[in-house]
Amino acid sequence: MQLTAVSRRELFAIGLILLTAVTLRLYRLSSLPGGLNGDEVFNAIDALRVGTEHWPVFFEGNNGREALFLYLAAASLRLLGQTVFALRLPAALLGTGSVWLAWRLGRSLFNRRVGLLSAALIAVSLWPVMESRWALRAVSLTFMTALTVYLLDQGFRRKSGWYWLAGGVAMGLTLYTYIPSRLLPAVILVWIGWLFWTRREETRSQWRQMAVAFITALIVFLPFAWYIWQFPDKVNQRANSMTVALDLATKQGDWGALAASVWGVIRMFSLRGDVDWRYHVSGMPVFDPLTSLFFYIGVALCLWLAFSRKGGRDRPSYALLLLWAGAMLVPNAILEANSSFLRAAGAIVPIYLITAVGFDGAATWLHGRFPKIVTDKVVTAVVLSGLLLTLAVTCHRYVNIWHNQADVRRIYQADLAEIGRFLNQNPPPQGTRVYLADSYVVDIAPRTFAYFSNYPVDWFSINDSFALGNGREPLWVFVGVNETLPPEFASKLGLAEGTVYPFANGDPAFTLYQINPEEAVWPPQQPMDLDFADNPRLIGYDLAPELYRGETIPLFLHWQIPPERTHLPNQIVFAKAQLVDGVGNVWSEVESLLGYPQESWRTDDRFVQMLSLEMPDAMPPGEAHLRVSLRDFAGQPIGMAGENESAGFVVRSRPLTDFTLTPEMPLFDDTLALRDTIFSSQLMPGLDIDIGLDWVAVQRPSIDYKVQFQLWYAGEEAPFLTQTAAIWPDVYPPTQWQAGEAVRSLHRLIIPADMPLGEKPELRLQLLDPATGTAVPLTQGDNKLADMTLVTRDYSYEVPPISQPQNAQFGDSIRLLGYDLADDTVQPGETLRLTLYWQALETPPGHYTVFNHIAALDGRIVAQLDGLPGGTLTGTWLPGEIIVDEREILLGADVGDGRYALRVGLYDAGMGERLPVIMDDQAQINDQLVLTEIEIEP
Structure with missing residues (x-):
């Protein structure tokens, strides 16, 4: 146009x-x-x-x-x-x-x-x-x-x-x-x-x-x-x-x-x-x-x-x-x-x-x-x-319509905005500590609130925490309409119903709890003293003295802020509680965000964290203990001081009321039904198999059965591996089980690294009478637990050409024969390519992880790589075997130029302990070997 x-x-x-x-x-x-x-x-x-x-x-x-x-x-x-x-x-x-x-x-x-x-x-x-x-x-x-x-x-x-x-x-x-x-x-x-x-x-x-x-x-x-x-x-x-x-x-x-x-x-x-x-x-x-x-x-x-x-x-x-x-x-x-x-x-x-x-x-x-x-x-x-x-x-x-809709108010955090406007118009009496309870207290909620009010407030996660202050100040605790205060906290603290304040149209916006210092008192039932680095101190917990299997038990952890740890920058920290039996097996664990962000911490502040501990049906009755730990967002454990084991609890059982014995379920001696099994069906030489057996006592056992695991190859007349173990000896043997009771027994099947190789392995189970050592009758079902998948790898015993020979021994069973380095001069942002040559003196007793550090001359680590040597588990190595371990270490783009040490070592990932290193009959400092120095150029 x-x-x-x-x-x-x-x-x-x-x-x-x-x-x-x-x-x-x-x-x-x-x-x-x-x-x-x-x-x-x-x-x-x-x-x-x-x-x-x-x-x-x-x-x-x-x-x-x-x-x-x-x-x-x-x-x-x-x-x-x-x-x-x-x-x-x-x-x-x-x-x-x-x-x-x-x-x-x-x-x-x-x-x-x-x-x-x-x-x-x-x-x-x-x-x-x-x-x-x-x-x-x-x-x-x-x-x-x-x-x-x-x-x-x-x-x-x-x-x-x-x-x-x-x-x-x-x-x-x-x-x-x-x-x-x-x-x-x-x-x-x-x-x-x-x-x-x-x-x-x-x-x-x-x-x-x-x-x-x-x-x-x-x-x-x-x-x-x-x-x-x-x-x-x-x-x-x-x-x-x-x-x-x-x-x-x-x-x-x-x-x-x-x-x-x-x-x-x-x-x-x-x-x-x-x-x-x-x-x-x-x-x-x-x-x-x-x-x-x-x-x-x-x-x-x-x-x-x-x-x-x-x-x-x-x-x-x-x-x-x-x-x-x-x-x-x-x-x-x-x-x-x-x-x-x-x-x-x-x-x-x-x-x-x-x-x-x-x-x-x-x-x-x-x-x-x-x-x-x-x-x-x-x-x-x-x-x-x-x-x-x-x-x-x-x-x-x-x-x-839209502005007053409940979902819209939740999405736009309208309750936080309304609390901010309320505080602007109705500030509390001087000396009152103001808390906001919300689900997103580490970042989003405080940042949102700051756009609606400049009043100084502190925060705690309402999902599983309650802040008690330092016991010297009255508290105002705000709970938005989109949040719910767990009734366990209200009950423990004896909180009266708070005052509900509405939005402009009359719909509830938030609840205000006004708590006097003498009301904010909640002493722990059981003391426990664990001091975590740069984190709160655990001073006790609440947990029922008798725990029944199959139930979910509330656990309350009591924390206190030491004087030197106030107003730290916010970071995400998780608290984990584990229920362990007398021999160290972990039967239940629960983890939750530590719900009191660091920016709110003041000296002597206390807060309570609630966790829900699920009691497994199959945990054996007896004494159990509580362990507590903290970790950061990346999963790294936070160091602590103190005895990390609570007083004992009594775990009790209740017979199953809804158990049905199905025709395909193995039943031994008309007494023990095998309801389920838990284990990996992969069979690898040198890699042990952890097995969980879920039993149900159809009637009360009269003898303390033993389990016998057998590994068979197809067409063979006898198993190539047999292992027998008792069921919870000295803890909860079968003769103590009640009729209808469910119990899980835990076993480790030791697989030797030099096990014979064959075709189509399968794992079978028998129950033995310990008095005679013979198998009891299988009343119904099949005693074959699984067809196993045999996983093998190639073994090498010939030493390849090595540009930089070494002779360093790690622990009693591993030797480093040397290494190859593609280039001893690299630039920031590039990858250093290193090949390590390991030899098993004997089959190692555990599975170890290799670490490589590139460290400045002052000891500062600028690059690191941890991983399995050659992608293999060391516990599967055979005596004399050679492992070629190719590694690529990425340098950050901000690494400065200069000379750096290239280090290597082995450690147990579970325990965090390094293997000692001997080179030329000399123990190496910090259980690590300096291979060489490299040059990083700008």
């Missing part, structure tokens, strides 16, 4: 539309929605890190995010301060900008009416309004795709190289917005092809400008493209974490999943929209019935006029809308049946342009059949009444 000047009436109309748009997007921007969702908080965290030599082209956290919106958020937060308004302001402005772009595009591609109507619909419709009120990057896709199309269209219409150049910059920047943006260059290419098909001479005359646009886009995109080429998994981690219906169809033949996804896109416009409350009113489609009619008319007109000569010179414009909208909806069509409105944000402008085209077509049809004065009034009345109705519906559904 030919470009025309903007009239005063049109300026007034678009001004009113933009005023309405910006009002809807800025109104109560800090409190609607009522809090911040996790994605917004992550964006705020990363935005605040931008600058000071930190200028990422892609943000890797939170499943990866493109950078453009986060840079805009960073600028806003720097200029306006760390507020919710500043965080969300870029989204509101981009959303308003999309309204303006829709107007410009509509009047440029078609006419004034299409431009104004599409802008008005985007200004007041619920979907685009909601997309503009979150600090999420999807709204930048809406704006940047529209800006790119507008600039390139203007470049073509005006034959302006500057517009083409600006369009290229915009297209490159669009690729920094959101995942669907990767399809935009294809849309532009097809649109240009359509232009060439219908307006060949005009298109041909501008091919240089078009080339400049794409080259410019590529230059702008180049930093991100380089990052994608280097780290494709990081860029695609969000897409890879989702179920892709297209993959299910093409790889597994599940075309129904793809059909459901496509149908989800089709029905989102008028039947059923996004069902996730997070980003829309659940199930509400894009359009009401009348507006959806105009949308479908618009789709039909665009399809017809894009290909028909009646479309004239505007055929590429109609095609552009379909291509643009279709490309932005492709991710929804190929991913899942629920069509995400957030993911489809790039389709907002073309979808509403198509709707305006449909209405314009209907109005044009009316003008051709009725007097213009009549149709003008009808069209105006329909448009104005429809827009006002849409505006009213949008406000009602957003403010009254």
Whole structure:
């Protein structure tokens, strides 16, 4: 369409539309929605890190995010301060900008009416309004795709190289917005092809400008493209974490999943929209019935006029809308049946342009059949009444329905925001300690709360912890509506019901417990003193003195903060409790996050952690003990001082009430039924097999049976390995079992490294009468426990050529014959390739791990590699065997240049103890051998 000047009436109309748009997007921007969702908080965290030599082209956290919106958020937060308004302001402005772009595009591609109507619909419709009120990057896709199309269209219409150049910059920047943006260059290419098909001479005359646009886009995109080429998994981690219906169809033949996804896109416009409350009113489609009619008319007109000569010179414009909208909806069509409105944000402008085209077509049809004065009034009345109705519906559904929905409040942590507002208006008496109990106390919850209140608060995890303070201050404990205080804590502390405070509409928002110092007293039932490095001190625990098998028992651990460990930076630490029997077998263990974050610690603070200890049905009755340990996020144990064993508990049993003896279940001597077995069916020379046998006493045993394991090869007349063991001797032998009782016995089948090799091994079980040593009858079932899989490897006894011979002995059974080093000079970021040559003097008594350290001359370790020697278990080595151990040690990119020592050693991973090293009759310092020195060059 030919470009025309903007009239005063049109300026007034678009001004009113933009005023309405910006009002809807800025109104109560800090409190609607009522809090911040996790994605917004992550964006705020990363935005605040931008600058000071930190200028990422892609943000890797939170499943990866493109950078453009986060840079805009960073600028806003720097200029306006760390507020919710500043965080969300870029989204509101981009959303308003999309309204303006829709107007410009509509009047440029078609006419004034299409431009104004599409802008008005985007200004007041619920979907685009909601997309503009979150600090999420999807709204930048809406704006940047529209800006790119507008600039390139203007470049073509005006034959302006500057517009083409600006369009290229915009297209490159669009690729920094959101995942669907990767399809935009294809849309532009097809649109240009359509232009060439219908307006060949005009298109041909501008091919240089078009080339400049794409080259410019590529230059702008180049930093991100380089990052994608280097780290494709990081860029695609969000897409890879989702179920892709297209993959299910093409790889597994599940075309129904793809059909459901496509149908989800089709029905989102008028039947059923996004069902996730997070980003829309659940199930509400894009359009009401009348507006959806105009949308479908618009789709039909665009399809017809894009290909028909009646479309004239505007055929590429109609095609552009379909291509643009279709490309932005492709991710929804190929991913899942629920069509995400957030993911489809790039389709907002073309979808509403198509709707305006449909209405314009209907109005044009009316003008051709009725007097213009009549149709003008009808069209105006329909448009104005429809827009006002849409505006009213949008406000009602957003403010009254969506904002007050329970799931929305949970997702946006509205209870935390409400607690913050309450504290701002109602600070507690001086000297009161304020705690917030939440599920995400290490990072997200405190960061969210900080946007709504500056009042100093401390935190504890409500799921399994309760902070008691230091016993000298009154406490205010806030529990949000989305959290539940475990009744065990309320009961133990004798807490009265707290005061419930509501949201503005009267729904409960949070509960406040006001606790006096004398009420915050909970002494442990049993003392236990364990001091963990840089962590709380365990001072005791609560656990019932008698534990019954098959039950879940609450365990309360009591912790206290020593004076020197206050206000440390937050880190994730896990507490583990283990229930062990008298001989050291671990029967039950439970692990949970240490629920009192370090930044809240003050001297003498105490907190209680609740764990649920499951008592196995098959644990033998008798005495048991408790062990407690801490580990960091990486799994490394935290050092401790103290006796890590509690006082004894009595484990008691209850006979099974629901046991049924099935015909295939082995039954020995009409007495013991073998209900289940637990062991690996892989048979490897030198690798012992741990076996668990789950027994049920059909009747009370009269003798203390023994088990006999036999390994057989097919066709052999006798087993090649036999091993006999008692069942819980001196602990809980069978004659003490009750009828109906379930007991698990534990055994280790010793497999010699030089065992004979054969075919089709199988493991069999017999029960023996210890008085006679003979097998008792097998009443029913089969005594074959499993067909075993024989796993062997090649053995070598010939010493290969070794460039650097050595003769170092590790322990009593392993010798290092030497090593090869590919290069003794490496650079930071490169890999040092080392080959070690080991020899077994005898079969080692255990399985050891090799460590290599690259250490500076001051002892500082700059690179490390731990692993099995040659990928084998040392306990399977045969005397005289040679093991070739190829190792690759990666150096960090930040390692400084200089001389470094290359060390080697062996240790027991279970015990953490190194094997002593003897070289030239000299014991080596720290039980490690320095092989050589290497040079790291800059």
